[in-house]
Ligand code: ADP
Ligand code: MG
């Protein structure tokens with residue numbers, strides 16, 4: 001098992017309950033999709049897995065590679081290989097993409113140093129169809145949506161994370177950017193020791209990915225689980241059916 005949450009309940013720091021007793025297991029080599037209406041708690045789940053201080057666990061445990069990480073802070077979880085990709089990446093003027101990647105990789109305690117880092121970087125640039133010149137640009141400053149996507153995929157593949165959580169990073173992307181994202185995800189999926197949790201409603205992306213399991217979150221409850229047929233169901237009918245089902249929940 002890569003990730004296991006048991007009886008996982010989360011509230012905001014001012015005690016508003018958001019997630020209720022979630023149970024979810026992601027095995028190595030699996031790609032899971034989390035869907036749900038606005039405000040269901042999807043982002044809360046993603047951020048809380050990295051121990052975002054805006055949330056507190058009110059019940060349950062989290063295991064990563066069968067180790068209890070419930071009490072570990074953000075940096076330790078990141079070092080263990082959990083990667084969370086945000087909707088809006090930060091702009092850092094004065095830092096080149098190259099320096100940023102170098103520092104980020106070093107920070108994870110990765111064995112990718114010197115020549116190995118360079119070699120992996122060159123390979124990854126090729127996979128994503130990126131030019132070397134890219135590396136000299138200031139991190140994300142003035143980057144287009146598509147360029148940011150490339151940077152994010154570069155980071156994902158360079159960091160050798162084990163679990164990648166992509167939280168609606170596909171909103172508003174053009175076709176080129178969607179294709180970059182698909183390439184990045186496909187490459188990530190090649191390594192069967194890794195796993196993915198994708199929060200998305202983008203059919204262009206979901207239709208083209210190998211997906212093992214889909215979880216539907218409504219009002220902080222997992223109300224349905226299944227294979228990719230659930231995605232088609234939601235694409236057709238939306239969440240109404242599931243919302244009625246979660247009607248008694250708060
Ligand atoms: P989703 O990503 O599914 O749209 P979110 O996880 O962003 O949903 O939010 C779930 C619910 O929790 C919403 O009602 C939101 O207002 C609330 N919420 C999220 N973050 C906080 C917070 N830090 N403090 C209080 N309430 C929050
Ligand atoms: Mg949510």
Ligand code: MG
Nearest residue numbers: 042043044168
């Ligand atoms: Mg969200």
